[in-house]
Amino acid sequence: MFEFGYIWVFFLLPLPLLVYWLVPPLKMRKEALRYSKFHSANEISGNKASTKAWISKRNILQWVMLSLIWISLLTALASPQIIGEPKQKVKTARNFVIAADISFSMANKDWFIDGERVTRWEGVKQVLGEFIEQRESDRLALVFFGSNAYLQAPLTTDHEVVKFMLEETDVGMAGQMTAIGKAIGYSMKIFEGDSLDQKVLLLLTDGQDDGRGLFPTDAANMAKQDSIKIYTIGIGEASGNNAGLDEQTLKEIANIAGGKYFLAEDEAQMQDAYKTLNELEPVEFEEEENAPITLLFQYPLAICILLSFLLAFIRGIVNLLTKQI
Structure with missing residues (x-):
C-alpha cells in the first residue's frame, strides 16, 4: 500500500503564493542618467513619469519550473513510502x-x-x-x-x-x-x-x-x-x-x-x-505486527534537484543572450 509518512507537509503548498502576496518586493538601486531636460521631454511627448518601482516579471516557463520544484521538494519531505504485507513479529x-x-x-x-x-x-x-x-x-x-x-x-x-x-x-x-x-x-x-x-x-x-x-x-x-x-x-x-x-x-x-x-x-x-x-x-x-516499509523520497528529491539545475541553466542562457543583444 502506498502512503505518505507526513501528509501534513502538503499544507505548505500555498506558502510561496502567500510570500508573493504579503512580502513587499525587494528594492534595488540602479545607476541612472541625470538629464536636465527630462521634464520638458515628458511634456513634449505627453508621457508621465512613474513614481513606482519597476518590478521584473518572470515568464510562464520560469513559474512552471519553480512550481514543479516546490511540489517535488514537498513530496520528498512528505516521505512517500510503500507499506508491505504485515507480518507477525517472532x-x-x-x-x-x-x-x-x-x-x-x-x-x-x-x-x-x-x-x-x-x-x-x-x-x-x-x-x-x-x-x-x-x-x-x-x-x-x-x-x-x-x-x-x-x-x-x-x-x-x-x-x-x-x-x-x-x-x-x-x-x-x-x-x-x-x-x-x-x-x-x-x-x-x-x-x-x-x-x-x-x-x-x-x-x-x-x-x-x-x-x-x-x-x-x-x-x-x-x-x-x-x-x-x-x-x-x-x-x-x-x-x-x-x-x-x-x-x-x-x-x-x-x-x-x-x-x-x-x-x-x-x-x-x-x-x-x-x-x-x-x-x-x-x-x-x-x-504486534511488523510491516516492512520501502522509502521513496529519493525519487521526488532527484526530480527537484534536476529541475533546479535545468532552471539555472536556462536562466544562464537567457542572460547570456540578453547581454549579447
Whole structure:
C-alpha cells in the first residue's frame, strides 16, 4: 500500500503564493542618467513619469519550473513510502536444548530414507534439521553426548548456526558409551541464569545409561525442581535380540519432568514424534505486527534537484543572450 509518512507537509503548498502576496518586493538601486531636460521631454511627448518601482516579471516557463520544484521538494519531505504485507513479529518464547546421543550404536545402518539404507544418526540429523527450522520462536542449543556430554551450540536464535553445527557432528565424537544422566545434568547448566521461564530439554538416545555418574532419574528430579520439562525420544528397536534401548528409563525421565516419551524406530515415527512435540510446545508469536516499509523520497528529491539545475541553466542562457543583444 502506498502512503505518505507526513501528509501534513502538503499544507505548505500555498506558502510561496502567500510570500508573493504579503512580502513587499525587494528594492534595488540602479545607476541612472541625470538629464536636465527630462521634464520638458515628458511634456513634449505627453508621457508621465512613474513614481513606482519597476518590478521584473518572470515568464510562464520560469513559474512552471519553480512550481514543479516546490511540489517535488514537498513530496520528498512528505516521505512517500510503500507499506508491505504485515507480518507477525517472532517472539523468543522458550529455551530449547537438544541433547542427542552420538555414541557408536548410532552408526547402525537400520534406517531407510528414500529407499536408501542409512545410519541412525544420518536419519536423525535429517529429520532434526527440519524440526530446528520450525522452532523459529525458540532459543536453541545443541548438546551431544556419549561417554561425556559436550556443548556444540550455545543458546541462540540463529538457527542456521545450530543446523550447521548439527551437520558438522558425527558418531563417536563424544565417546563410545551412553551417559544419559551426565547429558541431563550438563544440559541443566545451560539453563542457569537465563530469564526465560519456559525451559525444554529434548533427549534423543538409542541406548542405556552406562551407570557411571549421575543416575538418569535423579537428574530428571533435579530438572523438575528447576522447572525444566524433558521430552525423550528412543531411537531404534525397542524389542528383539538387537534391542539396546532402555524404554523404561526414558519413560520415567519424561514422566518425572512433565514431558512425554516417543519411540522412533524409523524416519516416519521420528517425524510423527516431532509433529506431536510441535503441538505440545507450539511456536508463539507476539501480537504486534511488523510491516516492512520501502522509502521513496529519493525519487521526488532527484526530480527537484534536476529541475533546479535545468532552471539555472536556462536562466544562464537567457542572460547570456540578453547581454549579447
